Amino acid sequence: MSAPVPPTADGSPEGDTTAPAGHAGHHHGHGPMARLHRLLDPIRANPTGRLALKITVGILGGLIVAVGIALIPLPGPGWAIVILGLAVWALEFHWAHRLLEFTRRHVRSWTTWVTRQSLGLRFVIGLVGFVFISFVVWASVKMSLGVDLWDVAMKFLGTR
Template sequence: MKGRWHRWRAHIAATPSLNLAYRIAVGVIGVLVLAAGIVAIPYPGPGWLIVFTGLGILASEFAWAHRLLHFARERYDTFMEWFSRKSFVIKGVGVLLTSAVVVATLWLLGTFGLVGTWIGLDYSWLESPL
């Protein structure tokens, strides 16, 4: 499979315009996945996995993304090791901050106002300020 991939990629690289189009497509897809991951970081779920996937897509074509991927993974692993050694109180503060980000985002996006109207709650403070 790896040999077939290299042959296919070499075929694309042999044609400059096709190679440029391929690199642009990889760049656009990688940036979109990376941006989605960055947005998802503060929420429960696979935010960092999406970030690393986006960087991996970019790293398949760009050396700077390859270096950034290794740098980010090292920093992430270091932080998670540090965080796992912390007390229950510090971990609880992390959960509270994450919850605050989620609630604030849902409020700003108008989710509480929308759901409130479904169940008959029509309070002005539930509405988004945006």
């Protein structure tokens, strides 16, 4: 049996890599996320509070991610909801914080690249994205609900 690890100045065991960098006892900066981290710091200072917070954040983030994944094939903000769930997880889990930063970095670079392209190419990119999303929605509705949206649209347009 190994000896218990002494807590650091912030109350967390040394070597605890489950919480993202910048947590308890560290300067968080300014802005809403920094305020939220400072609000959670007293809870993290207590081992029971830390465990309860991890469980709560894990369950809440998991529910949000699950709803987002369920909404991905439908029109709407499925991916945005998944990213919101990831942001909730990032409050307590270092792996989620790293994944969220990776996602932000790549979305930013993609957006920067697209905005530097000509209007014609941006139109083509948008059209390809629209066709892809339309296909995913059509296939998802057909496979999950058995409804062929193309047939429904054609019947609707034929009656008008």
